[in-house]
Amino acid sequence: MDPIPLKKLTIYKNDLAFFEHKSAHPQTKQSPIDTYSLNVPIATKDLIMGTLSVKSDGNHPCSINFGSRDTSRNQCHDEDQSTYEFEFGPGKDMGDFLASCIGSRVRVKTQDGSEVDGLVMSVERQDVATENSDEVVRNVWSAVQLLDTESCTVRRVQLEDAIDFSVLDRKMQEQLVKSLYVASKKRYPKPKDTGRTQITITPDKPLLEDEHIYASFVDKVTEWQCMYRLEIPKHERDAMLITTDESYSVQSDPTVTLSVFGNVKNPTDSDWDGVQICLVANDLSILGPSITTSTRRTSSHSITGRGGFQI
Numbered sequence: 001m002d003p004i005p006l007k008k009l010t011i012y013k014n015d016l017a018f019f020e021h022k023s024a025h026p027q028t029k030q031s032p033i034d035t036y037s038l039n040v041p042i043a044t045k046d047l048i049m050g051t052l053s054v055k056s057d058g059n060h061p062c063s064i065n066f067g068s069r070d071t072s073r074n075q076c077h078d079e080d081q082s083t084y085e086f087e088f089g090p091g092k093d094m095g096d097f098l099a100s101c102i103g104s105r106v107r108v109k110t111q112d113g114s115e116v117d118g119l120v121m122s123v124e125r126q127d128v129a130t131e132n133s134d135e136v137v138r139n140v141w142s143a144v145q146l147l148d149t150e151s152c153t154v155r156r157v158q159l160e161d162a163i164d165f166s167v168l169d170r171k172m173q174e175q176l177v178k179s180l181y182v183a184s185k186k187r188y189p190k191p192k193d194t195g196r197t198q199i200t201i202t203p204d205k206p207l208l209e210d211e212h213i214y215a216s217f218v219d220k221v222t223e224w225q226c227m228y229r230l231e232i233p234k235h236e237r238d239a240m241l242i243t244t245d246e247s248y249s250v251q252s253d254p255t256v257t258l259s260v261f262g263n264v265k266n267p268t269d270s271d272w273d274g275v276q277i278c279l280v281a282n283d284l285s286i287l288g289p290s291i292t293t294s295t296r297r298t299s300s301h302s303i304t305g306r307g308g309f310q311i
Helices: 045-051 094-099 170-185 297-303
Strands: 006-011 016-022 036-041 053-056 062-066 105-110 115-129 136-148 153-158 162-167 196-203 213-220 225-231 257-263 276-279 285-288 291-294
Touching (some): 036 045, 036 213, 053 062, 094 115, 094 136, 105 136, 115 153
Parallel strands (some): 006 276
Antiparallel strands (some): 006 016, 016 213, 036 196, 053 213, 285 291
16 A cells, blocks of 8 residues: 655645645556555544545546444554454463363373373362361362273372373464464553544556646644745934945935745644745635535634535
């Protein structure tokens, strides 16, 4: 998926701007591009969707998918975390784990060096009392019953005699590793939402090597401010001194220079390096469904309706 970079930005005086994107890398036979993407703010998604225009050099029809997924989330939080429910963790012992593996093939090694293989059929519990007392204090795991599938014999192994055990089923091994991985990731701090969503653009036909995708839309920005600088030659006491040359005066050079500057702020989280910026001293009017509005700050609600906007 290839993000479409911003190429031109036209900023108006009512906190709106016209964004023009153009795909940076043309198609090649070695690295064909099937899908393009735009990362846009969720807060102004309706405005962007209503004014979005997509085209290509070859006039190929394009499929547009307006996703709602926050593009800031880490992959470890986005991936499928559904796993087998093993019993492990703080306060869990061998009996708890084996009890969660009923039907799985395991191998238990005992203190005398013998090994017992089989399917976990059952895990027994028993009441344990303190010495010199008949009072029951706790109920603990005592033995595991393993089924030998070849002889259909159930073998009973005391857990107090077990040193370690192995999970023999390959799928259960994979699920165990994945479960431990997911359990560790749950302790990581979740990434903060950036409040952005992704729009994907897929041409119906592959583009040629010299063709590009163009996408444009209207979004909110900070209003640009106009600044002036007036340079006047030295003339007695009523003028501004801009040079130390005493021979320079209104009589010698009567030219007055007026410079106009545009103060532009970038409220987005992306750079505008290499972007052509045009400043317009007028408002950008947007037509909603059956309503014509001038989207000034006092009528910001008029640009957040769903669909049907026209510039």
